[in-house]
Amino acid sequence: MSNTSRKPDWTPDNAGDEFASRVVKGVESRHDGLPAEAPPSPPGNRPGPRRRRLAVDDYVQGVRSGDRTVLARAITLVESNAPAHLSTAQDVLRQLLPHTGNSIRVGVTGVPGVGKSTFIEALGMHLIGQGHRVAVLAVDPTSSVTRGSILGDKTRMERLSREANAFIRPSPTGGMLGGVARKTRETMLVCEAAGFDVILLETVGVGQSETMVRSMVDFFLLLMLAGAGDELQGIKKGIMELADALVITKADGDNVQNAARARAEYNKALHLLAPATEGWTTRAATCSALTGAGVDRVWEIVEKFRAQTQASGVFEARRKRQAVAWMRSMVEEHLLARFFGHPAVQAALPDVEAAVAGGSLPATAAAQKLLNLLES
Template structure:
């Protein structure tokens, strides 16, 4: 195994914008080893004063909507403006083998060689909503490394979109046109989370369908209650192939950030996200400590067998495990 760096090497390397050190630091925070986690916490504590200055954007959408293609076109738009971009692309993990493809660098060929862009594929693992276990910590490391914009791509909608919404400043929902009854097929809860909707692949024969879908979504959004932020989510059309509408997406994000910074909503959103991060971490630690108790593996196997054979209710089994051994 590659040896760990020292605390000062991690901190100084990241502040110097050394990508190799940044990658090793992200690997450190993703590690499940207790010793790695202790060092990772120290690194984050040292870097905390250098975080918080980026624009954090979450991007989600149904499989096939073209998230990676959109991100490449959108990312190139940002780097042409001289902005440093970090893409945290979360890959789905097999529930059978535990493996993941980690193929985002091959799907974003142009962006992956851009000197102003940094793409970090991470396995989703057992996390809900396709959000990697340590995405929040990874965002802080990227901010300390001087990235202006951080994009968090999820594997798709349908599980727990509130997780990615709960760690970004702007939540972009990508939609497809011409794929059936869009309004019936999309959960209302996802649309309520979005700060903007973008209809992708609005080019060629699909352009008319994209415009129709835009009108339908705009009408649907007017039925939702106001968010209280002073912002009404716009609906746009765009094409990663032609480039149409890509710059408009960034302009909308900037408008949103200007408004929410001025009225204080951006700070309040981040403060609420930090509180949720605290509670999420507490839940993770409680679960870890529960399963790591001495003898718990044997006790769990015993009650699982009784639950499997129907001689013990799952509720009863849980109560038995909560009792002191």
């Protein structure tokens, strides 16, 4: 036995050498459980060299050549909030921009438990079988308490993640309204430049704020469950009117007839709503991601939508409006960051917030007071 171990304090007095329990000195740690000092590396097990820092041309060439490692690093770059990365990321995007725009961007949303990840995997496998290259951008919710995200979508799409023509990238929402990661639009451009012709955007779930996804995709797909309550209740959520198609999932086994009835009810209700896209009629369909039944029909709807809207010019007009809206949202975001990062605002904010909370200062007057600090 090593001389660094000892018998525990509770060892019986009459215990002989056959008493095998020993206490070994542990690793002193900080409050977060990590070692206070990094243990020395064993001989022959030295850490390898750090990854080479990539230049703008390295990112562009790697993405264009289909290098998955460089693609992942490029997405990390554009998602970064570090000021030092912003300029490089924009230079990369500027060079990649001429190679973007050749995909169909499909947003997939639905209530929790509707089977978004399972449906996307089934659809992705179908598309790869047709010769498409599929990028899945899965947005995971960020905890408001821990500020962390699980990012476990690859584990839920095990088959698709093994395909050479598929790329799955989970990203945290960062608490952003709309359930879409702050840099999702730029991530789509990087994937398009890498040659992916189908972009599937999985969102966090359904809600009033979720409608932001409509502003960045070509086709908006809403997944619904049959027999989950009043079939027309979805109209009140204000999201059915944004959908280009409704799909009743889990239409298999004993649920086939329920799904068919739900489809009929939704199709009746959709006649009462204005079309989400000019010249297009939103319809409901059914499918089973488990058996694959109806998945091909869903994609036929997407292809019909693309052909019809491109012929009418609606497709291109929507993308132009989205690009302008994107620019405006970036302006708002940077102005907000600049406002709260201003030293005078940071110094006055605690007292102003306390005054508003205490009822001694109206919210409008408080806002004007802070804005005056920014302008002075």
